[in-house]
Structures are given as C-alpha cells and as structure tokens.
Amino acid sequence: MVSAQGDDRFTLEVRHVQGATVLKLAGELDHDTAEPLRQALEAVTLDGGERLLVDFSDVGFCDSTGLNVLLRGRLTAERAGARIELVGLRRPVERMFRITGADEIFPVYADVEDALAGHPQH
Numbered sequence: 001m002v003s004a005q006g007d008d009r010f011t012l013e014v015r016h017v018q019g020a021t022v023l024k025l026a027g028e029l030d031h032d033t034a035e036p037l038r039q040a041l042e043a044v045t046l047d048g049g050e051r052l053l054v055d056f057s058d059v060g061f062c063d064s065t066g067l068n069v070l071l072r073g074r075l076t077a078e079r080a081g082a083r084i085e086l087v088g089l090r091r092p093v094e095r096m097f098r099i100t101g102a103d104e105i106f107p108v109y110a111d112v113e114d115a116l117a118g119h120p121q122h
Contacts, residue, residue, distance in 0.1 A: 008027075009027050009028050009032070009033050010025070010026070010027035010028055010029060010033035010036065011025070011026045011027055011036075012024070012025055012026075012036045012037060012040055013026075014040060014044070017053075017112065017116065018116050019050075019051070020050070020051040020052070020053050020115070020116060021044055021046075021050070021051070021052050021053070022053045022055055022087075022112060023037070023040055023041075023044075023052065023053070023054045023055065024055045024057075024058070025037065025054065025055060025056055025058065025059045026058035026059065027058070027059065027060070028059070028060060028061040028062075029059055029061065029062040029063070029065075029066035030061065030062070030063040030065055030066060031063065031065040034065045034066050034069050037066065037069050037070075038069045038072075038073075041069065041070075041072075041073035041076065041084075042073075042076075046076075046077050046080040046081075046082035047080065047081070047082065048080065048081030048082065049081060049082065050080075050081075050082040050083075051082065051083060051085060051115075052073075052077060052082060052083070052084045052085070053085050053086075053087050053109075053112060053115050054070065054084060054085070054086050054087065055087040055088050055112060056086060056087065056088050056089050056090065056093055057087065057088025057090065057111065058088075059090065059093055060090065060092065060093070061092060061093065062092075062093045062096055062097075063096075064100075067096065067097070067100060067102055070084065070086075070102075070106070071102070071105070074105065074106065083107070084106060085106060085107040085108070085109060085115055086103075086106045086107070086108045086109070087108075087109045087110075087111060087112050087114075087115050088109075088110065088111055088112075089103075089108060094108075107120050108120060108121045109121060
C-alpha cells in the first residue's frame with residue numbers, strides 16, 4: 001500500500017517494505033507543514049516489534065515543530081511496543097537532531113536499505 005499527502009512545500013508518502021512501514025518525507029518540515037506527518041503518525045497502526053522508518057533523505061529543513069511531532073509519535077510507538085527510526089538525515093536536518101540530542105533518542109540510518117539490514121550510522 002502506498003498513500004501520499006501534502007502540498008507544494010511538503011509531501012509524505014506511506015509504503016510498506018520488508019515488514020517495516022516507511023514514511024517518505026520531502027520538502028520542508030515546519031510549523032506550517034507538519035500536520036500531514038502528525039496525521040500519518042496517528043494513522044499508522046503499530047504493533048509490538050514493528051518498525052516505522054521516517055525517511056528524511058528529501059527533506060532540506062526541519063524545525064522544532066517537526067521534531068516535536070516525531071517525539072510525540074515516538075512515545076505513542078513505544079507504548080505499542082514499536083519504534084520510530086530515522087533514515088537519510090541530510091546535513092541541515094542532521095545538525096538540528098544532533099544539537100538537540102534527538103539523534104541519541106532515535107536510531108539513525110544512512111538509507112532505508114541500511115535500516116532494513118540493521119546497520120545504524122552510529
């Protein structure tokens with residue numbers, strides 16, 4: 001299943017790959033565009049042990065609103081026994097995650113293939 005939502009500044013596509021749900025983000029994730037991500041995180045049904053990979057490889061900017069949406073989603077996932085993992089953080093986005101310490105909270109992978117193979121960046 002693949003579904004997509006968003007506008008001209010931010011899009012989100014949901015797909016299922018090898019037992020994981022992938023949220024493929026593109027554009028700018030900020031206060032004005034974070035709603036599709038929040039809705040997707042609420043709509044995804046996570047079961048114990050399931051992985052939700054949030055692919056940032058096409059995201060050029062993420063502010064604190066995007067980070068807060070992910071942190072809230074992480075708490076919901078943990079209550080279900082699932083986990084959210086980050087994929088493809090580009091330099092400006094990676095820096096924000098590093099400065100805030102969020103890169104220590106979420107497992108981070110270079111790409112979806114590394115995530116599926118279990119090879120974290122750090």
